[in-house]
Amino acid sequence: MGTGPAYPPFSDAKMVVPGVATQLVELVLQGLDYQVEMRRQPWNRLMREARNLELAAIYPYVVTPERAKDFLASDPLFHIKLRFFGLADDGRDWDLGSAEQPVRLCRPNGYALNEDLRPYLQHHEEIQWIRPNSLESCFLMLERGRVDLIPINLATGRYTIKRTFDTPPSIRTIELFEDDATLHLLVPKARPGAEALLERFNRELARVKLSPAGKRIYEQVDQFLSQEPLIPQ
Template sequence: MPRHAQRLMDTLSLASVTQSAARWLLCAALQTCGLSALAQTLPLAATDWPPFEFADAQGMATGADTEVIQAAFERMQLSASIRIQPWARVEQQGAKGEFAAIYSVIKTPERMQNFVFSDPISSSKMVFFKRKSQALQWQSLADLSAYTVGISAGFAYPEVFTQAVQAKQFKAVVPSYGASADLSSLKGLQRGVVDVVICELSVCQYLIKTHATDLTGIDHMPTLIGTELPMYLAFSKNWPRAEALAHEFNLALAKVTSSGARKKIYKKYGMQSE
């Protein structure tokens, strides 16, 4: 190994940079070309959240946002090694720099301390799901004060809902954990463990369709909770050149969108792309 490369590795070790980040930065340092020409693989992470991102029958990451990100990475001459795991671990390990980036992320002040956010890749529409046998409707969250609400642990929800939870406005709030937290919440709803479940519209519609036998008695209330929220690819500030990577990604994402490829990807999954 060249002396300057060894000095770089020693410096990275002292700085407690993760091994995968150190290897990537070393490779970048040994290149004479620009960032966009580095044919490297970046480790990414997401949770099981179909149709945006999920593992297929072979265990490979797929989904609408996954394919959009891969299309942008291809234009950057990068590839992605994607791990699907519970969201709490995704966010925690991403903040430490164990992954170059995580997705699909809703922006919060806390997350902005740890991540550099891309331009939006998609958006989230949160609604309440209920049993078909329930004659439930709501205009204000206060209308649901007598009900138990199912949530997915660690997820970011619209501020109006978060404030209602903090104010203990509902009868109870029951979190689900793991890589398939939304599916667990829906199954709890089917069994009567909770009265309603807050969930992204496309996600829980997809889960109900693909688990029809187990979730036959569930539908949703159309009223949107808060506003539609953009979602992002979030680069860890503890990953080398996070700002530069985010900038390169935004340029590539714009080309994917303008070419019509992004719209085709979302249509493939039965989703709309703005």
């Protein structure tokens, strides 16, 4: 089974506890009495190895039409709030539906583009995608004026800002496009017994969500999102 190196607070090698999604998945696997070898490597490599049946499952992923062709998705592990992050003193009134306004968007390699955002951008001819290997790089480039906006979920964006900067620049969430999505464990459709595996996983996931240990995991995310904003809103 595999997960990625940097998607805090859900899965992240640099955290003392390696992410709330990892905690949740491990609880589910313990309840199923599964012995699992966990790999942590780049998101695109995880996807490739899972398609080649080198991994039984990968997490946490947003489901896209491309991924749905090859993978079955678990019930939601977490709900996430998608936002745009930009500099507070930028001064521009962003309208991503306008084909005339150039914009540089930063999305790390392996991060999916939200499906509801795609039609919003399809007629925009002046979008330049910047694709570094990490979200930290996106925020450093934002600080230096090399990118304009970063589409990312609120929890991951806030956590990354806090970890990247000793003194954060003035960053805000911009109300261009707000949407919610869900994170899932993905199982390759070509894997023998994939549907049965996912059925067992979902049944145990439902039990874990109601357990004291499961509730503590979700409280970690809720507590983080209910803190005083790290950035101006």
